[in-house]
Amino acid sequence: NAGVTQTPKFQVLKTGQSMTLQCAQDMNHNSMYWYRQDPGMGLRLIYYSASEGTTDKGEVPNGYNVSRLNKREFSLRLESAAPSQTSVYFCASGRQTDYYEQYFGPGTRLTVT
Amino acid sequence: GQQVMQIPQYQHVQEGEDFTTYCNSSTTLSNIQWYKQRPGGHPVFLIQLVKSGEVKKQKRLTFQFGEAKKNSSLHITATQTTDVGTYFCAGLGNFGNEKLTFGTGTRLTIIP
Numbered sequence: 001n002a003g004v005t006q007t008p009k010f011q012v013l014k015t016g017q018s019m020t021l022q023c024a025q026d027m028n029h030n031s032m033y034w035y036r037q038d039p040g041m042g043l044r045l046i047y048y049s050a051s052e053g054t055t056d057k058g059e060v061p062n063g064y065n066v067s068r069l070n071k072r073e074f075s076l077r078l079e080s081a082a083p084s085q086t087s088v089y090f091c092a093s094g095r096q097t098d099y100y101e102q103y104f105g106p107g108t109r110l111t112v113t
Numbered sequence: 114g115q116q117v118m119q120i121p122q123y124q125h126v127q128e129g130e131d132f133t134t135y136c137n138s139s140t141t142l143s144n145i146q147w148y149k150q151r152p153g154g155h156p157v158f159l160i161q162l163v164k165s166g167e168v169k170k171q172k173r174l175t176f177q178f179g180e181a182k183k184n185s186s187l188h189i190t191a192t193q194t195t196d197v198g199t200y201f202c203a204g205l206g207n208f209g210n211e212k213l214t215f216g217t218g219t220r221l222t223i224i225p
Contacts, residue, residue, distance in 0.1 A: 035215075040122065042201060042217040043156065058212065059114075090155055100205055101146060102213065104155040
């Protein structure tokens with residue numbers, strides 16, 4: 001099992017460019033999440049999907065869109081990148097049990113110039 | 114909204130010393146989870162606590178959940194260089210909406 005995979009690992013964008021971050025999991029989890037991590041800010045939830053076909057906003061959704069393509073895949077799109085979106089992005093998936101522990105991918109380090 | 118505060122933000126200890134990080138929530142939690150992130154890595158689930166006053170141990174790590182289910186702590190006894198990293202608590206609210214709220218983390222560095 002690969003667990004949670006993310007592509008790309010690194011990306012540099014110019015302001016105004018768009019891109020999609022890909023995430024896939026092979027653990028048959030219902031729930032998937034996108035977080036961003038900035039120094040001193042911990043992990044902040046951007047969007048999440050409790051099940052295939054549903055998505056909901058998290059704490060910091062502005063400037064992002066998501067697609068839950070199927071049970072395995074959950075993508076994050078930046079339509080018009082801004083320097084404030086420079087961050088490390090983590091995708092996670094979780095079991096729909098009582099406890100919702102999450103499994104994280106390796107992350108995408110994004111720089112917007 | 115729910116907020117989870119974690120202190121200290123940084124901790125430098127000599128190898129062999131103990132380490133504790135504290136987590137406080139603005140609201141009552143249904144459970145609290147702890148994650149560890151090694152430098153350059155991704156968060157890895159360590160443990161979850163569900164019951165009021167619960168204490169769990171993993172070798173040198175001791176996790177506690179407060180009686181009011183609003184605070185938690187992680188204590189490491191006799192730190193080793195392998196303990197280096199950032200420790201995050203994450204609280205799950207009582208509304209069944211599956212969203213974890215992460216604390217800001219405590220970065221632990223070990224002086225050999």
